[in-house]
Amino acid sequence: MSRVYLSPPHLTGREAELVAEAIASNWIAPLGPHVDAFEAEIAAVAGVEHALALASGTAALHLALVVRGIGPGDEVACSDFTFAATANPITYVGATPFFVDCDPETWTIDPELLDRAIGERRAAGAHVRAVIAVDLYGQCCDYDALREVCERRDVILIQDATESLGATYRRTPAGAQGALAAFSFNGNKIITTSGGGMLVSDTGEWIEHARKLSTQAREPVAHYEHVEIGFNYRMSNLLAALGRAQLETLPLRVSARRRLRDRYHEALDGVPGLSFMPEAPYGDSNAWLTCVVVDPDAFGTGREAIRLALEAEDIEARPLWKPMHLQPVFASHASFGGDVCARLFERGLCLPSGSALTDEDQDRVVATILSVGRQRQA
Ligand SMILES: *Cc1c(COP(=O)(O)O)cnc(C)c1O
Numbered sequence: 001m002s003r004v005y006l007s008p009p010h011l012t013g014r015e016a017e018l019v020a021e022a023i024a025s026n027w028i029a030p031l032g033p034h035v036d037a038f039e040a041e042i043a044a045v046a047g048v049e050h051a052l053a054l055a056s057g058t059a060a061l062h063l064a065l066v067v068r069g070i071g072p073g074d075e076v077a078c079s080d081f082t083f084a085a086t087a088n089p090i091t092y093v094g095a096t097p098f099f100v101d102c103d104p105e106t107w108t109i110d111p112e113l114l115d116r117a118i119g120e121r122r123a124a125g126a127h128v129r130a131v132i133a134v135d136l137y138g139q140c141c142d143y144d145a146l147r148e149v150c151e152r153r154d155v156i157l158i159q160d161a162t163e164s165l166g167a168t169y170r171r172t173p174a175g176a177q178g179a180l181a182a183f184s185f186n187g188n189k190i191i192t193t194s195g196g197g198m199l200v201s202d203t204g205e206w207i208e209h210a211r212k213l214s215t216q217a218r219e220p221v222a223h224y225e226h227v228e229i230g231f232n233y234r235m236s237n238l239l240a241a242l243g244r245a246q247l248e249t250l251p252l253r254v255s256a257r258r259r260l261r262d263r264y265h266e267a268l269d270g271v272p273g274l275s276f277m278p279e280a281p282y283g284d285s286n287a288w289l290t291c292v293v294v295d296p297d298a299f300g301t302g303r304e305a306i307r308l309a310l311e312a313e314d315i316e317a318r319p320l321w322k323p324m325h326l327q328p329v330f331a332s333h334a335s336f337g338g339d340v341c342a343r344l345f346e347r348g349l350c351l352p353s354g355s356a357l358t359d360e361d362q363d364r365v366v367a368t369i370l371s372v373g374r375q376r377q378a
Helices: 015-024 033-046 057-067 084-092 111-123 143-153 204-213 237-247 250-268 303-312 339-347 359-372
Strands: 050-054 074-079 096-100 127-134 156-160 180-184 197-201 274-276 290-294 348-351
Touching: 015 237, 033 050, 033 180, 033 197, 033 237, 050 057, 050 204, 057 084, 057 156, 057 180, 057 197, 057 204, 074 084, 074 111, 084 096, 084 127, 096 111, 111 127, 111 143, 127 143, 143 156, 197 204, 250 274, 250 290, 250 359, 290 339, 303 348, 303 359, 339 348
Parallel strands: 074 096, 074 127, 127 156, 156 180
Antiparallel strands: 050 197, 180 197, 274 290, 290 348
């Protein structure tokens, strides 16, 4: 039996064909027909006007902040319950993040708490310019509520959609809710280019500025002329070919992950001490990762015992994201709330959710979980 990974790359068909075609055409550079086509295809899937293919989702978040002029002296509100790649770019531009806890009903940033946090930071003299809201584990934030807060408070809404490609919010595709949004095609995401990302927006001017910045900010003249600081952030045509082949099967990937989530529910709903990430009523998650929360008293043992039992079976599972306010590197930053995501981190586990996971392997995951609970005596 081979190791069961959390969310490994899944090749589904035309990857080799499209990459071979890119090689045969000699378009190996960070520009070319596959880059242009991949941008147009992602824009269509996300329901936005403009898209820019980049080297990573982190680069997309970084450029979102740069093109909105966020820099030293500014503060940016950030989902507390996320991966560090959401918060790191805030520091790249010289701004300061502060963290806002999640709503226990969605695990995404709490709009009311965000409102209060912005008010308190401003009362303390802070120059709050933007919020980065994370669509966690494939579930969108409550964007109607967030947009109301952001408009009233005059802050820019940046959507970290790196985990939510293929999800919906009120029947619109994830990625269309923020003023700017970032996607990721890292190896563990729902589609992958081995590494890559996309910045999307309905505002062409921001995307065009980001496009220029992403290739060292060359001015449009024959020689190398620069009036602002640039980056080397473009996606290669070779990887865009890989991404296009992956994107062709996005609906199948989403339905495969949702099916796994439903099978986990069927097998584990009603087991004392186990509960799942709640599904928000306003949209459909892409079910990127299925997450359970373990109440050790009711289940009989804790999250870590389950993880280690799975590991002993050569099955990879991971604790939920460790909140940013608990990260040593952000310890000195302001944070609001924090108990909700701290408790989820303590008790939560991401289960194998790859779109190629077989029923047999998933059944092994379930059997291993049940074998360590109090249920086993029943
Ligand atoms: C994956 C991820 C990112 C970063 O994307 P990369 O492409 O790996 O740079 C940012 N935020 C969250 C929440 C992620 O899961």
